[in-house]
Amino acid sequence: MVFFLAKRLIQSVFVMLAVAFLAFSLFRFVGDPVSQMTGVETSVQDQERLREDLGLNDPFAYQFARFTGDMLRGDFGFSYRTRQPVAEMIASRMPATLELGVVALLISLLVGIPAGVYTALRPRGFATQAILMITLVGVSIPTFVIGIMLIFFFGVQLGWLPTFGRGGTVNLGGWETSFLTVDGWRALILPALTLGVYQLTLTMRLVRAEMMEVMQSDYIRFATARGVPMGRLYFRHALANTMVPVITIIGLQFGGVIAFSIVTESVFQWPGMGLLFLESIRFVDIPVMGVYLVVIAFFFVLVNLIVDLLYVLIDPRLRISDVS
Amino acid sequence: MLRVENLTVKFPSRFGDVTAVEDVSMSIDAGEIHGLVGESGAGKSTVGAAIIGLLQSPGYVSDGTIMLGETDLRSLDRFEAHALRGKRISMIFQDPQTSLNPLMRIEDQLVETILAHEDMSTAAAKTRAVDLLEEMGIEDAAARMQSYPHQFSGGMRQRVVIALALCTNPELIIADEPTTALDVAVQSQVLGLIRRLADVRKVGFMLITHDIGVIAQIADTVTVMRHGKRIESGPTAQVLGHPEAPYTKQLMAAVPPLDHKIDRFKVPEDDSMAAPGKSKGDRAEAWLLGGERQVPIGLTLDNIDVTFPGVRTTIWRKPEPFTALSGISFDVRSGSVMGIVGESGSGKSTLAKTLTGLIKPAGGTMTLGGLVLPGGKARSRHHPSRQLIQMVFQDPFSSLNSRHKIGAILSEPLWLYGLVKDKGERRELCADMLGLVGMAPEAINKYPHQFSGGQRQRIAVARALLARPKILICDEPTSALDVSIQAQLLNLLKDLQSAFGLTVIFISHNLSVVRQMSDDVVVLRNGRIQEQGPSERVYQEPEADYTKRLLELTPTMPSTWIQ
Known part of the structure; x- marks a missing residue:
C-alpha cells in the first residue's frame, strides 16, 4: 500500500511538472514578455537590458528550471496588469472559489447520494420517475442559464437573496470567509446551487446505477436471506460498496467544480479565481493565467491523491494483502 | 418440517405470464438432505427462492402452499417474512467469492446476523460466532474472525458462509449449488460438513445442484425437475438406481462414469437440432x-x-x-x-x-x-x-x-x-x-x-x-x-x-x-x-x-x- 501511494506521488510530480512546463511555455512563447511589459517609448537598448536582467537570453532548460524553482519557493512573478505579485492576487481570491466549491460539492453530495439511494431502491416508484425527469432537465440546461433563472426568481422577483458578490465576509488571518455572517451565507446560496446542480445530477445517477448493481449482487442477496435488518442492509452493506466507484467520480468532479466555476463566478460576479482568470484573459495578463493553470492542476492532483487514500480506507482489499 | 404442495411460480411478462415452476410438491424432514436436481432452466433455484421469499421481481407464487412447521409462509407479510429469514430458513449461495460482503470483517457479518435474530449481548454473539466458526473447522477462529473475506481461501470462505447461514440455528437451509465453484478436495470437505450438520444438528437441507454425483453422495431423498415440473422424486437410491421416468433415465445415461470408459453416451440427439x-x-x-x-x-x-x-510490494x-x-x-x-x-x-x-x-x-x-x-509474440501472425x-x-x-x-x-x-x-x-x-x-x-x-x-x-x-x-x-x-x-x-x-x-x-x-x-x-x-x-x-x-x-x-x- 505504501508502494501504491509512493507510485501515485511520483506520478503527481510528473503531472505537475508537465503543467508547469505548459504554464512556462505560455509565459515565454505567447507574445514577447518584454514588449508586453514595456511601452512603445522604451528604447531598444532598455528593452535589451530588461531582457538580460530577466534572464530571457538564458538557455531554455535553464529558464524552465529557474521558473520551476521560483514557483516552489512561492515566487509566482508579477501581474502585467496590476504590477502586484501574482501569489497575493491568487491568494486573496482563492477563499471565495474554495468556499463556493465546497458548498456546491456538499449540496451535490447531501442531496445526490440520498436521492440516488432512494431512486435505486424504488426504481419503479412515481417519485423516482419524477426525480429522474427533473434532474434530466437540470442537466440539460447550461449552467449560466440556471444561474440567470435563479437570479431572476430569487433575486429579482422575490427579492430574497442577493444576486452578486459575496455579501459580508470576515477576515480570518488572511482568509476571507463568508461562512461567519448571515449575509455571506445568503450570498452563497444561489451561486452554490448553480454550481452544484450539475454535480448533483451526476452523483445521483451514478449512485443509483451502482446501487442497483450492488443490490443484485450475491452478498446482498445472502445478507437478505439471513435476515439482516433492512436499514443495515441498505446503508452498511450496499451503500459502502456503492461508494468505491462513486468516490473517484466525485473526486474528479470536485476538481472540475473548482476549475469550471468560471461561468458561475462571472454570472454572479463572485470575486473568486475564476473571475480573476477571466479578467486576466481580457488584459492578456499571462503570468496570472499561467499561475492559475498551475494552481488548478495542483487541486486536481491533490484531490486525486485524497481519493486514492479514501479508496484504501474504504476497501480492505487494497489495505490488507490476500491470504497466501 | 417443510411441506411444499402444488407450488406454482409465475413471472409476468408482456406476452403473458411465464410459468417457471408448475405444481411442485415436496417435503423435507429435520436432518434430511433433499436433493433438487435438474438442468438449467428446470426451475430448481426458483423453488428455493420461492420458499425463502426472495423471488426475483416480478416473479410471484401464484398457487400452492408452503408450510414450515406450523407456519404458512405464504400468509406472512413483508416484515414477518424478513424476520423469519435467517431465523428459521437460511440460504447458501454458489460462489463463496461473491457471497460475502468484501468490505466487512467476518466478525461483523456474523455478529450482525446473530443480533438481528437473538436478544443477546454483543459479547455473547461474538462467543457464539467463535464457537460456530470452530465447529466449521476454522482454526484459531477468534483471531481469524477479524479478517476480511478476501483473506480466506475459497473453501474457507464457503465454511464462513455456512457458519453465517447456521448462526441463528435455522431449521432449514437452502443450499443453491454450494460446491459448484469449488475444487473436488474442498467440495468433499464441504459436503462432509453439510452431512454432519444434518446428522448432528438436525438441520434440514434443500440441496439444489446440477451435479448428480453430489446428490448420489449425500442426499437422502431427491426430486428431479425439468422445465419447471417435478419429474420424479423419492429416496435417492430408488430414484437414481431404478429411475422410472424416461427423463431421469436419459439424465443418468448422460452422466460420464468415472470408473470405466464408454464408447458413446446413450442420449437421444437434441430434437431441436435439424x-x-x-x-x-x-x-x-x-x-x-x-x-x-x-x-x-x-x-x-x-x-x-x-x-x-x-506483484510488487516494495520499491526496492x-x-x-x-x-x-x-x-x-x-x-x-x-x-x-x-x-x-x-x-x-x-x-x-x-x-x-x-x-x-x-x-x-x-x-x-x-x-x-x-x-x-x-x-x-515471437510466433508471428503468419506462422503456420x-x-x-x-x-x-x-x-x-x-x-x-x-x-x-x-x-x-x-x-x-x-x-x-x-x-x-x-x-x-x-x-x-x-x-x-x-x-x-x-x-x-x-x-x-x-x-x-x-x-x-x-x-x-x-x-x-x-x-x-x-x-x-x-x-x-x-x-x-x-x-x-x-x-x-x-x-x-x-x-x-x-x-x-x-x-x-x-x-x-x-x-x-x-x-x-x-x-x-x-x-x-x-x-x-x-x-x-x-x-x-x-x-x-x-x-x-x-x-x-x-x-x-x-x-x-x-x-x-x-x-x-x-x-
Missing part, C-alpha cells in the same frame, strides 16, 4: 480428410516453464516471479486424444495459451512435427502453427462474436489462412460443415444469440475444424453446458475424432469427462505434472498420491446405478 444434418457433410468430410492425408504429425513439449511477474526489491508451469514435458501422438486434468490454478489454461502462442514460456521447447514453435493449432473455448457465449453471422464466423479461418479463395465455395463448405457437426446448414444466416450454449459450442468446433488443424485444443469445452448437452457434444467430438483421426488436447477439471475422452492423460497440480500415461492405466492404477486422492474425492454413483 435431423438432415446426417446426410449432408460430404464436402466437409472430404475437406477434413484431405487435410488428414498429409503427413501425420504429433506435438512434443519439452521442459516447458512459464512464469508470471509477481524485485518481486518474486510466480511459477505457473514448471518442467512440463509430454508427447501428443498423432491421431490420439491427450487429456489434461487438474484443479483450478493447476495451470491447465496457461498450458493451452502457451501452446497457442498467447504466452511466452520462460524455458523449454515446443515442437509440432518437425516445426519448432516460438512462444508468445496459427492454422495448425486451433482452439475450442470454455464459454460458448463469449467465444463467438455476437455481431457476426455464423457464416462470417465460420468462413474466417478459410480466408484468413488462404485455404479457400472463392467466396461462394467458402459458404458452401461452411454450410456443409454445420451439417457435419449436427446442425442445420441454414444456421449460416443467423447470429450467435439465436443458438443455445450446446449449439454454439458445435459452431465453435466447426470453426476450429474448418482451419484443418493438426492439433485441436479443447479447453473445458463442456464446463458451461448441462449434462445432457455435454453428453451430446462429447459424442460429437468422439465421432469426429475417430472419423478423421483428429489429434485433440482435451483440458478439463472433470476427471470423469477426461476419462471418457482421452487415450493418454496428464495430471497437473500447481503447474507441475503429477502423473502421466495411458489414461486407462492412470485411472485404474494411479501411481501418484495426488491422482489417487482426486479419484477418491470425486463424487460418484454406485456403478450399479448406471445403465
Whole structure:
C-alpha cells in the first residue's frame, strides 16, 4: 500500500511538472514578455537590458528550471496588469472559489447520494420517475442559464437573496470567509446551487446505477436471506460498496467544480479565481493565467491523491494483502 | 418440517405470464438432505427462492402452499417474512467469492446476523460466532474472525458462509449449488460438513445442484425437475438406481462414469437440432480428410516453464516471479486424444495459451512435427502453427462474436489462412460443415444469440475444424453446458475424432469427462505434472498420491446405478 501511494506521488510530480512546463511555455512563447511589459517609448537598448536582467537570453532548460524553482519557493512573478505579485492576487481570491466549491460539492453530495439511494431502491416508484425527469432537465440546461433563472426568481422577483458578490465576509488571518455572517451565507446560496446542480445530477445517477448493481449482487442477496435488518442492509452493506466507484467520480468532479466555476463566478460576479482568470484573459495578463493553470492542476492532483487514500480506507482489499 | 404442495411460480411478462415452476410438491424432514436436481432452466433455484421469499421481481407464487412447521409462509407479510429469514430458513449461495460482503470483517457479518435474530449481548454473539466458526473447522477462529473475506481461501470462505447461514440455528437451509465453484478436495470437505450438520444438528437441507454425483453422495431423498415440473422424486437410491421416468433415465445415461470408459453416451440427439444434418457433410468430410492425408504429425513439449511477474510490494526489491508451469514435458501422438486434468490454478489454461502462442514460456521447447514453435509474440501472425493449432473455448457465449453471422464466423479461418479463395465455395463448405457437426446448414444466416450454449459450442468446433488443424485444443469445452448437452457434444467430438483421426488436447477439471475422452492423460497440480500415461492405466492404477486422492474425492454413483 505504501508502494501504491509512493507510485501515485511520483506520478503527481510528473503531472505537475508537465503543467508547469505548459504554464512556462505560455509565459515565454505567447507574445514577447518584454514588449508586453514595456511601452512603445522604451528604447531598444532598455528593452535589451530588461531582457538580460530577466534572464530571457538564458538557455531554455535553464529558464524552465529557474521558473520551476521560483514557483516552489512561492515566487509566482508579477501581474502585467496590476504590477502586484501574482501569489497575493491568487491568494486573496482563492477563499471565495474554495468556499463556493465546497458548498456546491456538499449540496451535490447531501442531496445526490440520498436521492440516488432512494431512486435505486424504488426504481419503479412515481417519485423516482419524477426525480429522474427533473434532474434530466437540470442537466440539460447550461449552467449560466440556471444561474440567470435563479437570479431572476430569487433575486429579482422575490427579492430574497442577493444576486452578486459575496455579501459580508470576515477576515480570518488572511482568509476571507463568508461562512461567519448571515449575509455571506445568503450570498452563497444561489451561486452554490448553480454550481452544484450539475454535480448533483451526476452523483445521483451514478449512485443509483451502482446501487442497483450492488443490490443484485450475491452478498446482498445472502445478507437478505439471513435476515439482516433492512436499514443495515441498505446503508452498511450496499451503500459502502456503492461508494468505491462513486468516490473517484466525485473526486474528479470536485476538481472540475473548482476549475469550471468560471461561468458561475462571472454570472454572479463572485470575486473568486475564476473571475480573476477571466479578467486576466481580457488584459492578456499571462503570468496570472499561467499561475492559475498551475494552481488548478495542483487541486486536481491533490484531490486525486485524497481519493486514492479514501479508496484504501474504504476497501480492505487494497489495505490488507490476500491470504497466501 | 417443510411441506411444499402444488407450488406454482409465475413471472409476468408482456406476452403473458411465464410459468417457471408448475405444481411442485415436496417435503423435507429435520436432518434430511433433499436433493433438487435438474438442468438449467428446470426451475430448481426458483423453488428455493420461492420458499425463502426472495423471488426475483416480478416473479410471484401464484398457487400452492408452503408450510414450515406450523407456519404458512405464504400468509406472512413483508416484515414477518424478513424476520423469519435467517431465523428459521437460511440460504447458501454458489460462489463463496461473491457471497460475502468484501468490505466487512467476518466478525461483523456474523455478529450482525446473530443480533438481528437473538436478544443477546454483543459479547455473547461474538462467543457464539467463535464457537460456530470452530465447529466449521476454522482454526484459531477468534483471531481469524477479524479478517476480511478476501483473506480466506475459497473453501474457507464457503465454511464462513455456512457458519453465517447456521448462526441463528435455522431449521432449514437452502443450499443453491454450494460446491459448484469449488475444487473436488474442498467440495468433499464441504459436503462432509453439510452431512454432519444434518446428522448432528438436525438441520434440514434443500440441496439444489446440477451435479448428480453430489446428490448420489449425500442426499437422502431427491426430486428431479425439468422445465419447471417435478419429474420424479423419492429416496435417492430408488430414484437414481431404478429411475422410472424416461427423463431421469436419459439424465443418468448422460452422466460420464468415472470408473470405466464408454464408447458413446446413450442420449437421444437434441430434437431441436435439424435431423438432415446426417446426410449432408460430404464436402466437409472430404475437406477434413484431405487435410488428414498429409503427413501425420504429433506435438512434443519439452521442459516447458512459464512464469508470471509477481506483484510488487516494495520499491526496492524485485518481486518474486510466480511459477505457473514448471518442467512440463509430454508427447501428443498423432491421431490420439491427450487429456489434461487438474484443479483450478493447476495451470491447465496457461498450458493451452502457451501452446497457442498467447504466452511466452520462460524455458523449454515446443515442437509440432518437425516445426519448432516460438512462444508468445515471437510466433508471428503468419506462422503456420496459427492454422495448425486451433482452439475450442470454455464459454460458448463469449467465444463467438455476437455481431457476426455464423457464416462470417465460420468462413474466417478459410480466408484468413488462404485455404479457400472463392467466396461462394467458402459458404458452401461452411454450410456443409454445420451439417457435419449436427446442425442445420441454414444456421449460416443467423447470429450467435439465436443458438443455445450446446449449439454454439458445435459452431465453435466447426470453426476450429474448418482451419484443418493438426492439433485441436479443447479447453473445458463442456464446463458451461448441462449434462445432457455435454453428453451430446462429447459424442460429437468422439465421432469426429475417430472419423478423421483428429489429434485433440482435451483440458478439463472433470476427471470423469477426461476419462471418457482421452487415450493418454496428464495430471497437473500447481503447474507441475503429477502423473502421466495411458489414461486407462492412470485411472485404474494411479501411481501418484495426488491422482489417487482426486479419484477418491470425486463424487460418484454406485456403478450399479448406471445403465
